[in-house]
Amino acid sequence: EVQLLESGRGLVQPGGSLRLSCAASGFTFNNYAMSWVRQAPGKGLEWVSAISDSGISTYYADSVKGRFTISRDNSKNTLYLQMNSLRAEDTAIYYCAKGGVVVAALTNWGQGTLVTVSS
Amino acid sequence: QSVLTQPPSASGTPGQRVIISCSGSSSNIGSNTVNWYQQLPGTAPKLLIYSSNQRPSGVPDRFSGSKSGTSASLAISGLQSEDEADYYCAAWDDSLNGVVFGGGTKLTVL
Numbered sequence: 001e002v003q004l005l006e007s008g009r010g011l012v013q014p015g016g017s018l019r020l021s022c023a024a025s026g027f028t029f030n031n032y033a034m035s036w037v038r039q040a041p042g043k044g045l046e047w048v049s050a051i052s053d054s055g056i057s058t059y060y061a062d063s064v065k066g067r068f069t070i071s072r073d074n075s076k077n078t079l080y081l082q083m084n085s086l087r088a089e090d091t092a093i094y095y096c097a098k099g100g101v102v103v104a105a106l107t108n109w110g111q112g113t114l115v116t117v118s119s
Numbered sequence: 120q121s122v123l124t125q126p127p128s129a130s131g132t133p134g135q136r137v138i139i140s141c142s143g144s145s146s147n148i149g150s151n152t153v154n155w156y157q158q159l160p161g162t163a164p165k166l167l168i169y170s171s172n173q174r175p176s177g178v179p180d181r182f183s184g185s186k187s188g189t190s191a192s193l194a195i196s197g198l199q200s201e202d203e204a205d206y207y208c209a210a211w212d213d214s215l216n217g218v219v220f221g222g223g224t225k226l227t228v229l
Contacts, residue, residue, distance in 0.1 A: 035218065037164075044205075044207065044221075044222050044223040045164060045207050045220045046220065047209070047218035047220060060217065061215075095163055100166070100169055101170060102154075102170070102211060103211060103218060104152075104209050104210055104218045105154045105166060105170065106154070106164075106166060106209075108166075109165070110163065111163055112163055
């Protein structure tokens with residue numbers, strides 16, 4: 001059974017940093033691209049970033065480019081999202097998701113972790 | 120403002136057929152496949168349709184997807200009360216070099 005478990009939730013001040021982790025199990029992690037998707041309170045889904053199976057290629061939404069960094073450690077079956085220069089508008093539930101036949105076909109999702117940016 | 124356009128709401132009575140539309144452009148739906156997600160209240164999204172018209176294992180055949188040009192549709196037949204949820208379309212965008220989502224459609228079963 002595929003399992004994705006996010007961690008790193010927290011309250012951080014504007015301008016601060018936070019690193020999210022996603023521990024994966026139940027599938028061959030290094031065979032799949034992975035993504036982060038977020039959902040602000042009461043709002044829709046927003047794709048944040050994706051990384052190829054090898055970690056060589058990374059992709060970012062314009063809203064986070066230059067501030068967030070996606071990475072993965074295939075030896076630990078873990079996906080990361082380093083978030084710097086956080087803004088109030090980054091407040092959201094952050095989901096880790098496993099890619100499928102294409103990056104946009106996210107076959108499995110974690111339960112999400114809440115990030116709150118506030119002073 | 121979302122890159123993909125969906126109606127904010129849709130509704131139907133049990134047993135009815137409901138269609139949710141998703142409109143995009145040549146850089147996303149026009150050149151890539153469409154995926155649909157269902158999000159029940161308080162839960163993580165679930166992949167409903169991938170590659171425009173394929174159902175993952177376990178998704179009832181009441182759900183079907185189609186794509187034509189720069190638009191796509193999700194059809195739900197034999198509507199059930201448990202289908203009440205938010206539905207999102209998504210596709211890769213070649214110009215943005217990333218995934219784009221629709222704004223979501225809240226489906227109400229009357």
